[in-house]
Amino acid sequence: MAKQTFIGFTQINPQLADFKNNANLILEKIQEAAKKNCDLLVFPECALFGYHPFDLLERPEFIDEQLKELDRVHKKIPKDIAVLIGLIVRNPKKMGRPFYNAVAMLEKGKAPKFFYKTLLPTGDVFDEARFIASGDLKKNIFKWKGRKYLLTICEDIWAWPENGVSAYRENPLLKIKKQKFDLIINMSASPWYMGKLDQRIRVARETAKYFKSPLVYTNMVGAQDEIIFDGQSFILDAKGKLVFKSVAFQEALNIFELKTLKCSAPASENLDPIEDLRRAIVLGLRDFVKKVGIEKVHLGLSGGIDSAVVACLAADALGPKSVECIALPGPYSLPESLDLATKLAKNLGVGFKKINIDESYNSLLKNFEKEMGDVAFGVTQENLQSRVRGIFLMAYSNLKNSMLLNTTNKSEFATGYGTLYGDLCGGLSILGDCTKAYVYELAKLYNQQSELIPKQIITRAPSAELRPNQKDQDSLPEYAVLDQAVENIVEKCAQPKNKVEEWTLQKIYSSEFKRWQSPPILKVTSHSFGRGRRYPIAFKK
């Protein structure tokens, strides 16, 4: 019987630039894999550095620190195991970008071997071409213990055209002589959004089928500012069939036998898409708070649907004891809104405070009118209310060292239906990439077992409560129509199909200045507002 080869692949959650802890995490996984007789252990892309480095790469000291930790890992590797660790290394040449997005292959007592990424993503949230030089994929074929491997790093397998179109002029895989590999390895830090897994499987499948070779795809887990990594590492057989998928949104170490592709654990099932969305946002918020080093969050709880869902997600992610909800009723708030907010906070078990803004709002308005003369009721007063709420919520931040959660949804961000320095405040926007429809879907999910969110919050008409009897639909199209328009225009970059979509496009253009100053937004769709979408402010609309 031929000797079996056991391949481990582990989806870990490193922190950007936290080299010592990342190295410790890597060493832990190596020990665990070694105990399980794993021969070769595969980590995600940039497992040691963390991802996405953005402009940290303009400071070479990060690389130096990271390489020290690589040495430490190398020295502690047990015998009889080889590991593939994603990291950033220097480009020794003086021409070209200063670094490579690389993989180090480490074995006890052997010099490390390095492999480089060839395709560098520069669209959406990606900025690799700023500091990373392109490698040569042909050099990423290696033999080890009698087996032949092709090592690819994330984007390297993404040049396959879709409907005949590709962002890349050349597919580097097609420059490799067609041949069978014992295994194609892909090490990724691939951001999640709804529908992304299918796309990954598509490009991995093209790759597996082209070389008639099995493929293991190892993805990062965890969140980095706006970006959420979901893991969901998988194995395809030589025909491109999915034979195993690992868990979503949590760390895992899986091991399979190379000939049979039989995995140590049962495959993880696909979840309901809204449950996936919930878990993504929960991970995104939890990691942001943890990685920034904050212990508490708070939010303005209005009795409306958006802040209700933010409260649920926050309690879900951080535990109710770390969440404070603050109701800020004002002159045009309905009494039932406060009741509903109070009830929800009680249901969630989160902290709850009330600060009535009437007096402060009146004082500010009087103060302003003393100098400016009487101001006819309008956007000035509406924004004033929103900004007084912002002030109290930020004062709470200062006092309690707590982070304010923004409660704006994507439909609002798109149309600029929000007050700059008012309800657009916050350290992180966790619903900012969810149209109103998804906010309702998340509310339904939280109410699946019992009425966590008081029903009326879900059923009554949305209102900013900034003027008497105001409804969102006084100024906005019906959300069902608006959401469609936002998806069509923002996510699909399509032409407006009707009057509402034309109106929406113009609103999007005219509110760029607000989004320029918006908080980071957890990305959950293919095209989120945030750093991955870079529009100018001053242009002809």
Place this chain on the structure above:
Amino acid sequence: MAKQTFIGFTQINPQLADFKNNANLILEKIQEAAKKNCDLLVFPECALFGYHPFDLLERPEFIDEQLKELDRVHKKIPKDIAVLIGLIVRNPKKMGRPFYNAVAMLEKGKAPKFFYKTLLPTGDVFDEARFIASGDLKKNIFKWKGRKYLLTICEDIWAWPENGVSAYRENPLLKIKKQKFDLIINMSASPWYMGKLDQRIRVARETAKYFKSPLVYTNMVGAQDEIIFDGQSFILDAKGKLVFKSVAFQEALNIFELKTLKCSAPASENLDPIEDLRRAIVLGLRDFVKKVGIEKVHLGLSGGIDSAVVACLAADALGPKSVECIALPGPYSLPESLDLATKLAKNLGVGFKKINIDESYNSLLKNFEKEMGDVAFGVTQENLQSRVRGIFLMAYSNLKNSMLLNTTNKSEFATGYGTLYGDLCGGLSILGDCTKAYVYELAKLYNQQSELIPKQIITRAPSAELRPNQKDQDSLPEYAVLDQAVENIVEKCAQPKNKVEEWTLQKIYSSEFKRWQSPPILKVTSHSFGRGRRYPIAFKK
């Protein structure tokens, strides 16, 4: 006597995506050049589209509209003149990015000829690789009326190493057979910053000397959000000697004879660097306001140096009638601060209002303490004052449809010495890339003729006036030292050289979350905060 060839080059100020007006501007210049018997007229890069397009390129309708205007220009071209117009065109191939950064050569009755840009900048504020495919510079050699030209677009000449280092692996110029051209043409949209002109001349000189050919460099004028284009187009002879430089920060059309390189106008002198800085900021502000479609600006005038200089620049850029200064004295403001602000506003002839914040601040604090209990005096109260000012300034925006100017300087942005949603508010930051030293230099410049800025504003110690007897230097290093640290760390990306620089680096890292939500910042140095600097928030510091 051999027939003379007259080359025109014109630095124009197009608006991003304003195709009809850009085409009209281009046609105007063509008419003017034709009248002056110009044979070949050169426009800047992207003259028809405007620059930097950023993600407008994800919407193909912009390209369609632009190409319609190209047709219109083509139809109206007089005979006996050829023009080179920068624009964006489609990449007909389905593999690769969807567009080219291109030049159209137009002549009456002939099919347009297109040339493509090869090197695509992706560092700092540039993002071309997102949507632009790379051309092949070798194809940009053309003969016209018996002369031989090499056409380069902006970055195409920037791969020459400096001190042995280049951001590009290959210099596309070196792939062109060494040969003499009658003229090398470079069409640029090159952002200005202090010292940039020397860099442009350096790379242009390397190019001219390599081919032993004269070179004309044609640069855009005008501002686009954070980026300021300065024109300063120039001519080098075949030895790389500067024989002509056009004006800075304004449009111009110059014509020279190809054999003699003799230009129609006298060369423009270099200005004092601080005068250059003033003109850059004035253009940046003026164009932002004009291109966004706002007519008025206002600012909080504290009696401190930063807001004083912002007021001078605003009055300078827009005329005093378009500028309103608002003094917002609070519980810890010195009476002399109000006096100084009043005096400065009078000197400038700008509008002036006073809103005392005491009552509103006290009301808000009382309101907050009613719920939260007594709050020991500290950052909560300090930020509360700053945010009350922000509220009034934004209420003024809403009421008067006026844009708030941010008054934060670079030393403050770097250290996070500013209140989010307070003094960090504003539609545009015009001093945000100037360290405190440059703010003083600008003040000196404005006081060169007479004491426009009351002397005491310049001489007294800077203070945020948020607590009794507060001075900036209670929390910050001496500005002279801090400014050095900011330049060393931010602009040079160098290692901290001493305790102050280490402190500054940590402050920079810990305040990333504030800058994520900051207004656009006019870029005037090689490394500005703003869209060209992309740091994460959640990383190990």
